[in-house]
Amino acid sequence: MSGIEFIEFEEGIFNEIYFEIDSVFNNNDIRFCFIYGGSSSSKTFSYVQRTIIFMLEGENNNSLIFRKFSTDIDNSIFEDFKRIVSDWGLNDYFKIQKHYIECKLTGSYTVFKGLDDSEKIKGLSGFKKICMEEFNQFEYADFKQAKKRLRGLVGQQIIGIFNPVSEMSFIKTEIFDNEIFTQLPSKITEKQINSTGDTLVLRTCYLDNIWIVGDGKSGGFIDKHVIADFERDKLNDPNYYDIYALGKWGKLRTGGEFLKQFKADKHVGKFPYNEAEPLHISFDENVLPYLTCNAFQFYNNNILQIDEIMLTDPLNTLKDTCEEFLNRYGTNRQGLFIYGDATSRKRDAKLQKGQNFFKLIQSYLSVQKPIFRVPQANPSVIMSRLFTNELLLGGIDNIAFGVDSKCRNSINDYQYCTEDEDGKVNKSTVKDKVTGQTYQQYGHATDALRYILTVLFLEKYKKFIRK
Template identity: 35%
Template sequence: MGINLEINPSIFNPIYLKYQLKNNNRYQIYFGGSSSGKSFSLAQRTVLDVFNGNRNYLIVRNVQGTIRRSCLNEVTKAISNLKLSEYFQVNKTEMVITCTLNDRQILFCGLDDPEKIKSITPKRGVITDIWVEEATECEYKAVKQLDKRLRGISKVTKRLTLSFNPILRDHWLYKDYFSIWQEDNKYIEKDNVSILKTTYKDNKFLTSDDIAALENESDPYYYEVYTLGNWGVLGAVIFKNWKVEDFTEIEKTFDNHRHGVDWGFADDPFAYIKSHYDKRRKRLYICDEIEVVGLLNDESAPLVKEKAGGSRVTCDSSEPKSVAEFKKLRVNAKSAKKGPGSIEYGIKFLQGLEIIIHPRCQNFKNEISKYKYKEDKNGNILPIPVDKDNHLIDALRYSLEDDMKSTGVSVLK
């Protein structure tokens, strides 16, 4: 029996109607702020896909106990809102929803029950869609195993859908999928991957109280992540006093540049950084960078010379031979006065500044967002920075050593 289903578009948030409802990319990511309607709209799509007789869904969260009061309830409400209750049988005990018109199903499971995941099979056909809700809770291997479950003959494109609020930038989701992402995007698709970012502003069904609660969030981390939908920094991360901003218009007025170099060749990159230090406002502008593996000194020197001109370039003192070679290559190089405690003092100094990063300095942005303190086995934060992926930060510390002295922060114990 065929049903001629007419649905008023006004029941959808417009951004999801445009980018989600007919999206057939293999990998689909829906992320952003709290109350942006991600789960609501995915539940709507799930119900319509199953009703139309083309798809079977497996909906998962990391822990099965959380599914009943989240995903299952969301899908059940969507069935009701779409006025399709007479066509669906909901078994809340087994957590299975079946469309009685075509025997297509929506199955629910937790990733903490791997044996059930392996054996779960729909009544008719194969699983065509897996939706991972709150994907940031899940381990990399678990999601990759889910991807392998999308197999078998099907008339429709199989899809793995991930929905979540972003958390920290060192999460595997960010590393795996967001290389195609640009911060000013709302939607992008490439190589069978699509990413849609939404916030509360994309959800027309919120009340004024809902909006006020989000806009009045006072905690910087929660405001960034849950209000603005941005990847955040928290916990053991060392620097939270930075932002990315295009300051091209005022850059021509900068006259107080600092230049630093951290040596590297094979495993570690050669790193150069250029900044402008506004002492009065305690503001540091990150203007330019070089980060390349495999450069010889006679290859890196001209690149630094081009950016620094005749200005002094403060270099890592661990390689006096490289400093001498830079001088011969007409770079105004000098060795940093490193010593015991210099890293801690440098971090303390930088933490006291407002750091503004030009969008062209992506490598520095990646470093500062992940640079963190060590933690013990119990998760307690130790006052020791992790010596990893910090080459541009080290170069920056060298370049500012004289400024640290003038403000009473010594680079030596």
Template identity: 25%
Template sequence: MPIEKEVNPHFEEFIFNWDHKFYFLVGGYGSSKSYHVALKLILKLLKEKRTALIVREVYDTIRDSCYSLLEEIVTEMELDDRIKFKTSPMQVKFHNGSKIIFKGMDKPAKLKSINNVSIVWIEECSEVKYEGFKELLGRLRHPILPLHMILSTNPVSKSNWSYKHFFIDSKKKIFTLDDKELYKNRIAIINNTYYHHSLADDNLFLPKSYIEQLEDLKTYDPDLYRIARKGQFGVNGKKVLPQFEEWPHYKVLEVIQSINSPIKRVGMDFGFETSYNALLRLAIDDEEKILYIYWEYYKNQMTDDKTAVEIAEFIETQELIRADSAEPKTIKYYSQQGFNISGAKKFQGSRLQNTKKVKRFKKIICSSNCVNTIEELSDLTYAVDKNGEIIEDEFNIDPHTLDIPA
């Protein structure tokens, strides 16, 4: 018996396309991306005997999202005689032997029992940790059938792993796809990934009042407007350094040379395993109250002796390095090697004081060569408490380049 279902035209090609391993869907609120992923799965599993896995970061959120969406579609299409739903544990079984299982990344041990999964759908993939994504890639395997992974999400910060992996990772100098190109073309295919961008306008079943409600966000919450209405990646939250700008390297050097008596500073923060050795050269235009960042060293998992070799130019120049005083043994080592280095005092609340000092500059101009500094500071936002109030000395990431004493 043929199946008939009215769908939004922007998703029609996506529903029947199974030519690629990865499908990455990003869009604004109400765009119907999750609905059409669920429909795509149902149609595929009716046609071929497969096991599909649906994942969210928190297992308890699946029942009211993906699971109920699948139920809704099956009811609409009158497929109850061919598709059955089980609630404990959640599972969907098809008359041809296909099935859908559900797991949460908050219970990673449950993933170990999964076998022969040929399709994975990660709903709200930006909420899943990168390690979880890699774990799921390892669970995606079948001896015969082609493998597919579908990732759907509302746009988040560009510091999120999903953006870095599928679009641009400035720190690792990896360029896969410019997200602006996706917003323009709506659909893109790069390597083995099918990209799909959608907006509320693409959902012909939405009431006009819903779209008008999204439009209202433009006047009182521009960040949420970008996410919900435009479906675009960017900054989520209040920026710590809204005056931060990136300039071409040559231009930064030219301007520094033209400053009357610039104040030069060098600051260093120490790190090893997950933290980083961050060393910056700064120049201050005290008259104009502009901070220039024109040189960086940024590495981790480096022993002190190896780092000393890589920054040996500072022994020759004898520039004073103001370093993290929490590492007196490290400072002493560099001093013995001939570096002009001293510890800057740290105290309770010193991060807040340092942040306030940096925020006083009218502009913060960073050289395009300082890619790690740009990565950390351009979209740095404040953390918020449970009431939504900003925490002035906590951020969305641990910014090593902001922690340098100078």
């Protein structure tokens, strides 16, 4: 039984993103659809419109909508459902209970759940559509579990809706970056499909929303105040405008970043290993969440991070890290220079008598005859922060810094490491949900960067701190 025939929709109530979502709902070849973009782009609202119609279209058209936290359901997407049902005059045809909406005409329903643990994703076989709203708040493990458990019906799909506030989100690094996408023609900002044809990506922004910019005819609405606000952002904060207006990938800056001058669009690129130049590697001794070993090269006035070796448990040992370095760069014959935390020069009670961190490195990498450039004491955190930022800005003899795009952990660290109240590295910790271990999430790669820059450019650093 269908309840859609008796409804007449007013012309102009749907945005173009609605019609793109409609085509997804009707295409059984599409398994995954990611809808992202800026604010005021109608991405969630249009999805809700299509889901209400989906329930009206027939029996067993059931949807499950996840938010990461159940406390966020009532005042977000659930409220959109109630509003649209009321605005369309359909209250008599829907039963609305707490976190549950059912179409009385067809029996199809939509359930809303919070998901604070990926192991709680069970019983998905009765749903045709799974929506993960504010997808960027979830974890990759949540998405993987949903993929595994959604089965048993034709036309089952997982739909993720989000704002791209961090280009280091798992959505980009684990999903988008591992696919080859082709552009498709569309009336919205961007539409892409992957090489296997089962994943569709839709990007939209306020310029696609007829209730913000009008429809170019006499429909929709031109909201001059919203437009003016976006235009101010475009002029005064281009990064914010790119993310929240145009829906581009980026990283929102809070002002508390340790490396305030690090900009992914400026410093991240492709910087392959140059076999004609020496290697410089900088260590940070912490082993959680990994032991940090970052590889650099310096030539043509460019200091380039070409690689990172950050092995996780159980391979987060110095021996395994050095072995991995030799696996990657065992052919290096141009020289190897070692940098790191000066406190690691001290004898470690956990090691054999007379041993320390750097003596072990000497042993493990002896084949490359490493030269150690580890100072007797670490540089001032505050002064080295200022120096590093000045270098990133290009203010240290026009030295340019670059980091290869494959160094995802380092890039993440450079963007998200923050200052504490004294201007030093914020050493706040997080807890691993699986192991129960606590560790400092950010700062390891940033420390390794400080160590190498202040020693490799020692005379420039001394001159800088004398100013």
